Amino acid sequence: MNELAAAGGDVVDGVLAALADPTRRQVLDRLSDRGQATATTLADGLPISRQAIVKHLAVLDTAGLVAATKVGREVRYAVRPDALDMTARWMAALAAEWDRRLARIKRLAEAAEAAERDSR
Amino acid sequence: MNELAAAGGDVVDGVLAALADPTRRQVLDRLSDRGQATATTLADGLPISRQAIVKHLAVLDTAGLVAATKVGREVRYAVRPDALDMTARWMAALAAEWDRRLARIKRLAEAAEAAERDSR
DNA sequence: GCTATGTGCAACTCTGTAGTTGCACACCCA
């Protein structure tokens, strides 16, 4: 089993699934730009309905990328960097791990080649 | 417009879409573990058909996460860390950007609150 | 109290895609 996949796997899973959708990334972008916004406000500048935005916000909320605050009759959403940061670290660690393994394999291949040359 | 989204947007887009699928992450994990593998080999330990694996590998290839090498009649795949590393950096920068904006908004809110208090 | 506006809920359509199966083709080996 992979220890990288195990560490905070649920969070990473949700964040990756959430960020896979371009519309959701756009929503996040606008949200981080304004600091706070409601689904209705966000739907204004986008070519999709408010309900679609609401669904996207629900996904982002589940992924921990967004936090909802009820103020009177409206619900304000704000960006939450923690989950994103965690996923970035996970990804960087994974890339480093791949690099390590590739370097090891390259070493082994070169050693095998050298042995081959010597035996000839 | 967001300068972060613009920088290497295509690569990030592909990588995120590719990593969103758990099966593809599993394929990548096995691939990085073995260094090299064919679609047939990878399909052995997984509960899906070779053709499904082939399709996943095609997606990963398009995303730049994997490289294919033809050796005789078989096609060997290997992990390629560059695109993943680039995406990790993009994500870290995005998280930092969110942090910055949140800090700025918090500062503004506090300043507004202080002004409110003074005027009272 | 009455109306405006913002949310929530539910049912529906539709497209993308994960997965399968069947078969043809290419190549290694005896």
Add this chain to the structure above:
DNA sequence: TGGGTGTGCAACTACAGAGTTGCACATAGC
């Protein structure tokens, strides 16, 4: 040269989810 094994291509099914629409409900403001 012929059989076994690995790939590629194409058609098909099935399901998740992105988006819409309609309506009921709650709250702010007059």
